[in-house]
Amino acid sequence: MSQKKYWQSFGEVNESEQFAKQQQDEFREELPFEGFDDKGLLDAKAPRRDFLKYLGFSTAAASLAAGCTIPVKKAIPFANRPENIIPGVAQYYATTFVQEGDVVPVLAKVRDGRPIKIEGNDRCGFTGGGTSARVQASVLDLYDTHRLRFPQQKVGKGDQARFEEVPTFEQFDKLVADAMNSASGSKVLLTGTINSPSTKAIIAAYPGLRHVQYDAVSYSGMLLANEASGFGRRLPSYDFASTKVVVSLGADFLGSWLSPVEFAKGYSVGRKIDEKNPSMSKHYQFEGYLSMTGASADERFVCRPSETGLVALALLSAVSGSGVNGIKDAKLKAGIEKAAADLRNNKGTSLVVCGSNDKNVQVVVNAINNAIGAYGKTIDWGKPVNYRAGIDSEFEQLIVDMQAGTVGTIMIYGANPAYTYHDAAGFASAMGNVKLSVSFSERMDETSELCQFAIPSHHYLESWGDASPKAGVVSFIQPTIYPLFKTRAFQTSLLKWSGNDTSYEEYFKQYWTRELGSEASFNSILQEGLQDKSLPAAAGSYSSATLAASAQAITSANAITGTELVLYQKASIGTGTGATNPWLQELPDAISKATWGNYALVSMTMAKELLGVNLLNGTEKESNNYEYYPQKPVIKITVGKQEIELPVLIIPGMQANTIAVALGYGRSEKLGRTAGGIGKNAYCFTTRTETGVSYNTVATITDAKRKEKVAQMQIHNTYEDRVEVVRETTLATLKKHPSVIPDYRNHLEETYGKSQDGTTTDFRKEGTLYPMHEQPGIKWGMNVDMNACYGCGACVVACHAENNVPVVGKSEVLRYHDMHWLRIDRYFVSDANNPDELKGVVFQPMMCQHCDNAPCENVCPVAATNHSAEGINQMTYNRCIGTRYCANNCPFKVRRFNWADYTGADSFPNNRDQQLVGKLDPVVEQMNDDLTRMVLNPDVTVRSRGVIEKCSFCFQRLQAAKLEAKKAGRPLQDGEAKTACQTACASNAIVFGNVHDPSSAITAVRANNTNRSYYVLEQLHVLPNVSYLAKVRNTDEIIEADSHHAAPAHGDNKSDHAAPAHDAAKPEAAHH
């Protein structure tokens, strides 16, 4: 074993021969001459004559397609041009992303009548213009081919049942009204969390309507615990920005817990470092599996998911000064003591959050927060949030009533219990006892299938509406496009069926004009997007009345010794709402780097014991077998009567006896080709405990003795053993040796930068034979702060949307054909001797580095890639002939090749269906549907088959910003030109601008962070225009450099010489 500290895959950490072989090839699949089988040309499946036939045909077809007739194109202007619309100029409308109680104020970019991109609304204080991957991807949902297109009614019984269109809304209303009149019993509206004030008013005004809110992943335990602690059945605002010490007990607050966009923004305030006085917030994480949030923690301790309560109790007793009790594991105990000491020393600026849905655990967490003075400081009860409102017992009572037949009518909006409820079968049978059932769902989801009527609601980009994410804040939703299909706002239906003929859009306007006092203030909120009243912070009235009982309940529970299963949500798919979205399915998970499907995360210990895959100290062959083939061993997970089989991914830093499975997969085929049949539904493993629905449980695991493919991206791009890619240190080291990062550059400067007479040093100038590029005007540059990157993937999806990046589907990802222009590399930082001893995880967004001495430019035989006067490495698609020399010569592996016609941009129709390329996944066809193609950005070329593409620094945005400045006859202002990844990021990790402008943000960030700033693979002298700020963990560990120039990990000689790819030393060189 090599004792490597930074690694992406087990093959790398074990330095296998296979790994060495793999990294030699940029394009790793076999060449597609599968027909030949070593049998000689004529015996092959496609013999010479066929080849000649194809050749002849394609030549003839090419000349036909290219030449004979030029199609007549029409130019059809508006009949009456609306005053404020200029064809070809985008408009931005302030609206609000609302999904399952999540609220993110956004701007929708509308180009010639079509919304094509979502930006965060930077006038929103709590999100600061940040977005998440799901927010970015929501625009594609609008154009989903599997949305319901008209109101429909179920006809037939049993297996013969199918939905038929109801031609008009009037007929539909009549059918429902008649059915409602004949259905005896109560009327129930079942929804997800509703935080729209006007909708709540409509529901309240509906005579005799019982409203039940049900959350797919429940926060009922927190709501009830807060009630028990005297705060009422509410959730508070958390202020991560002023938090110096945060302790998270299994809460994935940067990925999926409550309001990750808001929390990521606040959290990043404490993660950015002022070099003059280096300090940062401290983050402790106690969890069973490796979550995205845990990956960013400074100190992370593993515990069983079932032990969360005991850890909370121990923490409470420690912060109260009575020491840690009831924890056997010495490491965990020490961790709790340390965290408690930090919490105590930072009273009023510390915070404890907990992801458990167990009321008792949350009561204890409330007690800790009270003890550390968090209330009124980091936890604000003056602005309670409305993100989640569902109470488990209320929904259970509803099922009981439905079973008993006392529910006559059920109307369902934004809730899908037939999929997300632990007893889905019980819910389905209860639905059978309800006389009238209506679904307002946009899609034919699992619950709508059980309903008799379906009247689809609008997508949020088509509708009016409002949301109140927290007290004092109201954010408006306004339509950005006329409804694409025959859909109707569910509020309009409710109004109609309650006897009010006002449509929701009128009601909404009247409601807010009344509430706000005037139409002018209504319009001003519509213009701004939201209103945020400042309310005084409040500490609430804490009561410890139920603490003793909760503590008793926790300590009296039996300790678990077997395997535990914890269910988590991915930042992309969430509870399952993202499953229908191709961009989200193809977004690699932050930790596993896997796309298209779920799997079980298992610890290295468990893999060794259960599956015999020994990655801790096993042979090279073992790690090869596991790592380099997408086929992963499959295990059978059994909880009670429920069982599913899933492939495993072995992850370091897991609690030894804990496995983790993502929710949200295994959707119904009726939801479309993207969601259907991908992964397995793990909601069946949620269990009802005394206190509520539990997302961790005891499970039995057996080896299923077979393998299944998982489409991971983590080994697709390697750096040929060059280790200067990721730089990471600790705060203590940075304070002690401030120049630990720049030392390396100084070393290069001294060694290779000397001028010929030896008097001056300039590595930039002296390190190359090539002449320097002149940049007389603007020079674009980017900086990425790795301390503010948590791997959420919002930037990756934003890049998809902005640059028409194609979706390739699982089969193509498995063949290394993924097309992401921007990827987030995940590096594990571990103890040198034990990869399972995880110290941290580094996320590194990696895109084209726009090198000033670019290796790709020199090797292109047709000069399709070359350098611009603004420092951009340009890629000209229509000039590219697809030799892929550039991609082979790129040290960062950021160039992507269109192996197939993923986008339908080829001159020949149906050029996707190629024998040699193989059958593409149905999702590629879906992305090529005329409806889906409406999401394409018309300012960016849609690439055809056979060309290389890559990050362009969002060149279309830079050109647009420059044009605006030119039109106004003024110099370009800093901040006018922003890339899509930059605007998507909630934590402002990406800074972009003109490095020639001394007052620009990019100049400032580079000048103010000289101790952390570095370029990737600097020794190659490719002179990138993207700089990175090294990741810093806030620990006391001092990392002493191995050698004088402090290259990370091994500063061996190999890393010094700027060797081209093929000269790179063999991996053996790294053993020393």
Next chain:
Amino acid sequence: MLLGVIALILMQVNSNLKKLSDQAEGVTLPEPIPFWRNKTNIAILSIVFFVFGGYMVAKGAIGLGRQKDYQPVQPIYYSHKVHAGINQINCLYCHGSAEQSKHAAIPSVNTCMNCHKAIQAYEKGPKLFDEEGNEIDGTAEIQKLYEFAGFDPNNPNKWDPSMAKPIEWIKIHNLPDHVYFSHAQHVNAGKVQCQSCHGEMQAMDEVKQVSDLSMGWCINCHRETKVQFNYDSTKGNKFYSIYEKFHNDIKSGKMDSVSVKDIGGLECQKCHY
């Protein structure tokens, strides 16, 4: 050419002389090969054919998709000569978005109707002819517009503009999808006259594509056109004030002007992204 002819004549003379001298010396000659079976001739001919044919094929291939002189018949005989030439209407009155957007945009029906609500007949202008020389009745063409607009000239107050139907004009100036072209950049920022690319529109009845809109044509203009540099602070665009080096060079006389190519106007990604 001339040298070639002389060389041919000289060769002919030479071979005739050789023949004569051979006959004089009594050398028996083989049966002369007819010129069409002469291998040298065939070889020369095929090379000429190959070069000429290749040239023609390449030329034709380069011209594929280009449509210089394209002049389709439009749904309404609209004369730019009458509007922009005789009546001196500014181009930007109708194609207003050329200053703001990548598209110059064809005016909507309501823009036409701004004037044609009042101007209901074509009377005073010169006679109009189409390309075949047939005379065009201008008033009848205005009537076609009214049909699209849903306007009844006898009952002008009853007109409801919202009932207008769009006119399906035939697009003449087409660029491939992989080219990004912005009218605003050229007309507004670059101060290029419309006629530079579209020709003397004010003299055209039916519009014809004057330039071939090829890449070479674009590039040539980018090579020659001077940028509106702010070198005497009274004219030019302040955007370019950041080009310190060029301003210094102009002051010191090293450069007399800056053209588009100096600021990256020949780079691929200026138009292809």
